[in-house]
Amino acid sequence: MTIQIRHVSTVTPGVVAGLGGQLVLLALLWAALRIGPSALAAGTACAVVTCATLGYALHRSQARRFGQANWVTLFRATLVVGVAALVADGLVHGPSTVAVVVLSAVALVLDGVDGYVARRTGSASAVGARFDMEVDAFLILVLSVFVAEWLGPWVLLIGAMRYVFVAAGWVMPWLKGALPPSFARKTVAAAQGILLVVAASGLLPKDVSIAVVALALGSLVWSFGRDVRWLWHTQPTRAESPLPVA
Numbered sequence: 001m002t003i004q005i006r007h008v009s010t011v012t013p014g015v016v017a018g019l020g021g022q023l024v025l026l027a028l029l030w031a032a033l034r035i036g037p038s039a040l041a042a043g044t045a046c047a048v049v050t051c052a053t054l055g056y057a058l059h060r061s062q063a064r065r066f067g068q069a070n071w072v073t074l075f076r077a078t079l080v081v082g083v084a085a086l087v088a089d090g091l092v093h094g095p096s097t098v099a100v101v102v103l104s105a106v107a108l109v110l111d112g113v114d115g116y117v118a119r120r121t122g123s124a125s126a127v128g129a130r131f132d133m134e135v136d137a138f139l140i141l142v143l144s145v146f147v148a149e150w151l152g153p154w155v156l157l158i159g160a161m162r163y164v165f166v167a168a169g170w171v172m173p174w175l176k177g178a179l180p181p182s183f184a185r186k187t188v189a190a191a192q193g194i195l196l197v198v199a200a201s202g203l204l205p206k207d208v209s210i211a212v213v214a215l216a217l218g219s220l221v222w223s224f225g226r227d228v229r230w231l232w233h234t235q236p237t238r239a240e241s242p243l244p245v246a
Helices: 011-033 037-060 068-093 097-109 113-121 126-151 153-171 183-200 206-234
Strands: none
Touching: 011 037, 011 068, 037 068, 037 126, 068 097, 068 113, 068 126, 097 126, 097 183, 113 126, 126 153, 126 183, 126 206, 153 206, 183 206
């Protein structure tokens, strides 16, 4: 008699555990810092959307295991949900600068750990890479909102730029083309969070913080501009007769 061993999927338990962890963090922030109802609502909404989207993507990819790297990224996502709740609370009750900086710094330090774990365990996947990228993008968006309260609304351009790029791809499909690997792109992306946290800390004079954030925005504009230019010149309809590069 042959005994068949059925592999139990760990996807749903992993996503549910992640949602539970995020709700626990929100409860701890409420108990420790007394964040308001609006902050709890914002954090809960972020947690639900994050885990629901992740669960859908994993099931759509027919993943059977949650993966060790996804646990690391999910922990980072939990920290970002906490940052989002704190930033939302700060808009009403004043900023919790120390808590925002600490949670953001830990999330940034762990950036790259999930990729390392994925490579070491052979569990790298397109969904995991996209999840990691979306967590990074959302953290930058939330930090830009936080810093904009001090330095002005122009800082929001940093957090909004990637989402504008994605939205533009719906109108101009050539923007959805695959980009070649780029160390410069990765460096600029990593620098955004670091520079925003430095500005958010309030340790620098305002003029210096403006210069730091302006550097972040300038490098991001350069990076996106370079990628858009590359996609324009390599889109299928122009592959045979590309425009001259200025």
